[in-house]
Amino acid sequence: MEAVAAALAADDPLPLLSLASTLLSAFEDRPSLGRPQESALPARDEVLQTFFDLPLVETSALLAAVAGLAGDEMLRHRVRREIGSRAHVLPRWLLAMDEAEPVDGVFEMRHVLGDGENLVVGVRLPGGSELCAAVHVDHNLGTLVKDAYVVPGSLRELVELMRTTADDPDTTITGLDPADARARITEAIELGAITVPPIETDTWPACRPLVEWAVGLLPDGGTGYERPEWTDADKQALADRFFASPFGAGLDDADRRSLLDSLLWFGTDYGPGDPLRWSPVAVGILLTDWIPRKIVADVPHLAQAPELLRAFIRFSHAERGIRAGLTEETLAAVDEWEPEYQEIIRSPRPQGPMALLARMGALDPDGPWGTAGDDEPATFGEIMLERLYPAVGGARALDELDDAPLPDEPFDRSRVPEEVRERAVEVLVLVDQCCRALFDRELRTAARRLLARIARDDPQALRRGRADTTAAAICWIAAKANDVFDTGGLTVKQLLDWFGVSANTPSQRGRTLLEALGVRATDYAYGPLDLGSPEFLTSARRARLIAARDRYRG
Structure with missing residues (x-):
């Protein structure tokens, strides 16, 4: 009550409105994931009832301020009747908060790099006092309110102060349609209220009811934030x-x-x-x-x-x-x-x-996040070993892996159906020429095996498309599976330039041929190609896998 009395005695309406806003925020019943209401706190109406039961000028002032900000019409009528029966003398601005109006103009302060912006709104209370709400919307956190504060004084004065203080050639302050400002701030507040973990500062969300009241005075019907469309x-x-x-x-x-x-x-x-x-x-x-x-x-x-x-x-x-x-x-x-x-x-x-569960506190933040069997936590080595399995076809294949060089074997025509043999030979000629020019005999054997497997498992995939794009895609698959582009000094562009085909060949023709091998698109979107068999891997690639296997086991 001493704090309320001091705020009531001030010439500035803001101290009392800030107290009322903090009170409303503490007892706010909106859902807020990650920040449940303290069970020890009584309900808001129960607290307000104590103000109705104690007929002091301080409780009258606090009731009037709370009713003005809360947006609860029934509470407002009840408070008016109660204050009228008490005959306390209160400032006119406090008794006529529904006559407050927005100051002309809303301003937006933003930096050229677009991390966020400050939206500044002004309110004029009955009697002429003004206050301003500055709301910081952070786009990196999801376009939500990260902080806000309310200060006394005119909007123009605050904007000029912000302009002078910033003194930054990369920051601009421009006017904003008031209806759009209302839509944007409202959306950003609501998103922040359901964000995990909740964002709290020295002034937020304590000033949220006061900001929402000020923003609610702006015209509605505006457009909120619209994310640019990138196809x-x-x-x-x-x-x-x-x-x-x-x-x-x-x-x-x-x-x-x-x-x-x-x-x-x-x-x-x-x-x-x-x-x-x-x-x-x-x-x-x-x-x-x-x-x-x-x-x-x-x-x-x-x-x-x-x-x-x-x-x-x-x-x-x-x-x-x-x-x-x-x-x-x-x-x-x-x-x-x-x-x-x-x-x-x-x-x-x-x-x-x-990761989402861990951020919500549903998992031990220190891990681990897998099991090695019998619900025992997976070790780092076991997790990394499992990442090696798809390259060779499983744990047993990894155990039995050797690094003997692939033989210089001829193309196995017996595995190729009769109806695509002519196309297979046409592609083979180009594959061999490329391997002689850019690769070695081991990689040529791997590419020949890939061609034979594709012809056997999905003849139609081999029949579709041009011979040069098919050959380029097969060489790309063989090279990608063996880390050639990462370790051999050859780029994808050099490979495609040799064939004279487009840069889209790996993603288009390569996708079709990988699907013929049973490799899904999601399996090679990131990282090396895992073809599920050591028969396509050179001795160098298998040696690296063996070294990784032994390292992770240790």
């Missing part, structure tokens, strides 16, 4: 433009195209929705959380992400015309976070749905 064709065109640019020179292979798909997924579906705007904050989220949690792939594949990200940041900022100093700051963030990233991807961690 698959748009993303493909962007990827092609990057790899054809000086920034992407020497990076165009299947592995890095797959990684870039992930960067574009993050850029279009998360943050501000613009894959060409990278900030230090976005880099930190991507490297320390999003890729390790979302992308299931082996370490050699994931380890390439920082290098590719640096090149793509340079390309993106050049396309958007972003100041060089900001580009350098963003690249410095990659340098800062890469050591932690490289450590994370080499450590056991929950991924996919398991």
